[in-house]
Amino acid sequence: MGLEKSIQFLKGVGEKRAALFAKKDIYTVEDLLYFFPRSHEDRSQTKPIGECMDGETVCITGKIYRPPLDTYVRRGMMVTNMSVFDDTGMINIVWYNNKYVKNNFKEGESYSFFGKVSRSRQGRLQLSSPTYERADAGRFTGKIVPIYPLTKNLSQKTVQTTMELALKEAGTIPEYLPEHIRRSYKLAEINFAMRNIHFPKDFESYNIARERFVFEELLVLQLALFGRHEKKAETAGIIFNDVKCIRDFSEKLPFDLTNAQKRTINEICRDCMSGGCMNRLIQGDVGSGKTAVAAAAIYMAVKNGYQAAMMAPTEILASQHADSLSVMFAELDINVVLLTGSMRAKAKRETLAKIADGSADVVIGTHALIEEGVIFNNLGFVVADEQHRFGVEQRAKLQAKGNDPHMLIMSATPIPRTLALILYGDLDISIIDELPPGRKPVKTYAVGENMRGRIYDFVHKNISEGMQAYVVCPLVAETENSDLENAVELSEKLASSYPDIKVGLMHGKMKAKDKDEIMTSFASGETQLLVSTTVIEVGVNVPNSNIMVIENAERFGLSQLHQLRGRVGRGGDQAHCILITDAKNDITKKRMETMCISNDGFYISEQDLKLRGPGDFFGTRQHGLPEMKIANLFEDRDILKLSNEAARQIMNEGIDSYPLLSSRCQKLLAKEIIMN
Ligand code: ADP
Ligand code: MG
Numbered sequence: 125m126g127l128e129k130s131i132q133f134l135k136g137v138g139e140k141r142a143a144l145f146a147k148k149d150i151y152t153v154e155d156l157l158y159f160f161p162r163s164h165e166d167r168s169q170t171k172p173i174g175e176c177m178d179g180e181t182v183c184i185t186g187k188i189y190r191p192p193l194d195t196y197v198r199r200g201m202m203v204t205n206m207s208v209f210d211d212t213g214m215i216n217i218v219w220y221n222n223k224y225v226k227n228n229f230k231e232g233e234s235y236s237f238f239g240k241v242s243r244s245r246q247g248r249l250q251l252s253s254p255t256y257e258r259a260d261a262g263r264f265t266g267k268i269v270p271i272y273p274l275t276k277n278l279s280q281k282t283v284q285t286t287m288e289l290a291l292k293e294a295g296t297i298p299e300y301l302p303e304h305i306r307r308s309y310k311l312a313e314i315n316f317a318m319r320n321i322h323f324p325k326d327f328e329s330y331n332i333a334r335e336r337f338v339f340e341e342l343l344v345l346q347l348a349l350f351g352r353h354e355k356k357a358e359t360a361g362i363i364f365n366d367v368k369c370i371r372d373f374s375e376k377l378p379f380d381l382t383n384a385q386k387r388t389i390n391e392i393c394r395d396c397m398s399g400g401c402m403n404r405l406i407q408g409d410v411g412s413g414k415t416a417v418a419a420a421a422i423y424m425a426v427k428n429g430y431q432a433a434m435m436a437p438t439e440i441l442a443s444q445h446a447d448s449l450s451v452m453f454a455e456l457d458i459n460v461v462l463l464t465g466s467m468r469a470k471a472k473r474e475t476l477a478k479i480a481d482g483s484a485d486v487v488i489g490t491h492a493l494i495e496e497g498v499i500f501n502n503l504g505f506v507v508a509d510e511q512h513r514f515g516v517e518q519r520a521k522l523q524a525k526g527n528d529p530h531m532l533i534m535s536a537t538p539i540p541r542t543l544a545l546i547l548y549g550d551l552d553i554s555i556i557d558e559l560p561p562g563r564k565p566v567k568t569y570a571v572g573e574n575m576r577g578r579i580y581d582f583v584h585k586n587i588s589e590g591m592q593a594y595v596v597c598p599l600v601a602e603t604e605n606s607d608l609e610n611a612v613e614l615s616e617k618l619a620s621s622y623p624d625i626k627v628g629l630m631h632g633k634m635k636a637k638d639k640d641e642i643m644t645s646f647a648s649g650e651t652q653l654l655v656s657t658t659v660i661e662v663g664v665n666v667p668n669s670n671i672m673v674i675e676n677a678e679r680f681g682l683s684q685l686h687q688l689r690g691r692v693g694r695g696g697d698q699a700h701c702i703l704i705t706d707a708k709n710d711i712t713k714k715r716m717e718t719m720c721i722s723n724d725g726f727y728i729s730e731q732d733l734k735l736r737g738p739g740d741f742f743g744t745r746q747h748g749l750p751e752m753k754i755a756n757l758f759e760d761r762d763i764l765k766l767s768n769e770a771a772r773q774i775m776n777e778g779i780d781s782y783p784l785l786s787s788r789c790q791k792l793l794a795k796e797i798i799m800n
Pocket of ligand 1: 379380381382385408409410411412413414415416536560561665694
């Protein structure tokens with residue numbers, strides 16, 4: 125009862141509406157209470173009609189002067205007009221194509237309206253399609269009214285009314301937060317907060333309520349993550365006795381490892397000797413040399429008698445990893461095999477046999493690795509490359525192919541450090557914050573579309589001198605209502621403008637085999653200009669390409685642009701990245717400027733978070749986090765720090781002393797929305 129009660133039994137809900145709420149993951153009274161408004165409308169002040177101004181959002185109360193009148197202005201367009209007055213003036217109210225609205229008003233009676241004032245073509249002030257109620261109804265007039273993120277077929281009114289009922293039904297809600305935490309961080313008590321987050325007395329009360337829930341949300345998230353972390357550490361892991369063997373590997377490399385690479389390898393060695401099971405995330409900028417680090421760890425696993433597996437998100441990337449590892453391991457007596465979905469049945473059978481009998485030491489592959497038929501002999505080490513591409517379950521499945529193998533996750537999208545430490549609380553983190561020596565930063569420019577001709581001439585000239593280039597478009601093919609560049613058309617245009625060069629086309633809708641073919645042709649230098657969508661963003665390495673042109677650059681996230689840019693500048697030549705955009709708004713300008721002034725993935729990710737807002741940054745779940753209900757990871761970063769402090773304090777005291785809080789963490793974990 126109370127909080128646990130199904131909302132289906134609240135007055136006016138019933139089965140049908142309950143199903144609509146279920147689409148938002150709302151089942152119980154408690155779920156509903158934690159469905160927070162996205163904003164509030166201030167209808168607490170009623171404005172005298174005579175003082176209403178064009179553009180203002182107002183609440184007015186007045187009598188109907190002229191009864192509503194329907195007029196057909198043209199076919200299919202009906203306008204309903206009426207006038208409302210108070211002591212100070214008169215205003216016109218209009219509705220469009222609303223046949224029934226006039227039945228709701230009686231001449232001479234008083235009503236309240238809430239909406240935006242505009243000026244009609246005749247120059248009179250009017251309210252278009254306002255919210256309304258009888259002046260004595262008191263449902264919204266004189267209040268601050270919550271506005272919820274809606275789902276189809278659920279009106280604001282329904283959600284608002286149901287929320288009122290839920291608050292009543294809940295009665296006195298027990299306090300989840302430990303008393304001393306609430307006091308030392310000055311957090312509002314739950315019942316006050318719950319009332320005022322939905323139906324605030326005033327905006328100050330709302331802010332106090334919001335702060336509490338932001339804190340609570342971040343605290344529960346971190347406690348849940350920390351809790352898992354502790355559990356992980358308890359899992360017994362395979363012990364690698366020989367870690368010195370890595371030296372044999374690094375001596376065979378054609379380059380010296382950077383200090384950051386060495387540090388990371390040391391951290392991995394320590395984990396693998398510790399007796400615990402490693403779950404480590406490597407965060408490193410594009411080109412920082414994560415593959416060599418993974419290869420060193422894989423080498424160690426094999427020399428200690430185990431098989432290792434590495435999962436990559438695309439076939440191209442998997443085969444590139446297989447190639448580069450085969451080269452690195454060439455003289456080291458290690459057998460590398462590649463397993464992908466597009467292999468022929470016979471080859472696949474043979475490979476599976478090698479994996480099962482242990483003659484394959486290292487298995488590199490795509491999702492094909494986690495299919496049921498893949499059985500390892502003794503898998504002791506797994507690597508997931510470009511982790512945000514994989515779901516939680518996929519990584520778990522890979523790990524389940526062995527008996528608690530060590531796991532290394534490699535992320536190519538740096539996220540702000542403070543956030544990483546807090547949010548990946550369940551993983552240990554190594555940061556590779558150093559690029560191999562001799563890299564020249566990619567020179568980046570943002571230009572308008574009027575420069576396009578000159579840009580492609582520059583690209584053409586560069587190709588004539590023996591280099592290669594990429595062009596990235598936001599769309600695959602032409603679509604209606606969009607004047608964004610598309611890869612299909614642009615590749616045709618470029619091929620006919622520059623008949624002397626070979627232009628290739630690649631996009632996500634192509635078959636894996638065709639993608640592989642075009643990528644191989646580009647890697648070999650036969651294709652000189654590759655027009656594609658973002659499918660090229662992950663990992664592919666073609667050192668001879670030194671120009672990246674990005675069309676409609678405003679359509680991409682900063683971290684994504686940085687990732688794309690990382691495809692060039694891998695050889696010794698000066699590389700260029702040209703962002704083409706005609707978008708003129710301030711945010712876009714700042715975003716482009718960020719790209720032009722910085723080559724630092726960590727800095728860029730911070731700006732990305734700031735300029736795009738966390739909805740986009742984390743909303744895609746690309747970092748494996750649950751969607752935040754109320755906290756804004758950028759704007760609320762001060763509260764994030766405080767809640768991190770509090771979470772650590774609670775963990776030290778032992779979360780079991782706080783059963784209500786602990787059960788909230790359990791609930792979050794049960795939803796299995798947190799990575800790993
Ligand atoms: P990423 O971290 O983006 O996956 P890669 O592992 O693909 O980067 O490495 C990018 C390139 O840098 C590769 O060609 C690799 O051989 C080279 N590389 C890696 N480590 C070093 C190093 N310490 N010194 C010089 N080159 C290196
Ligand atoms: Mg890589």
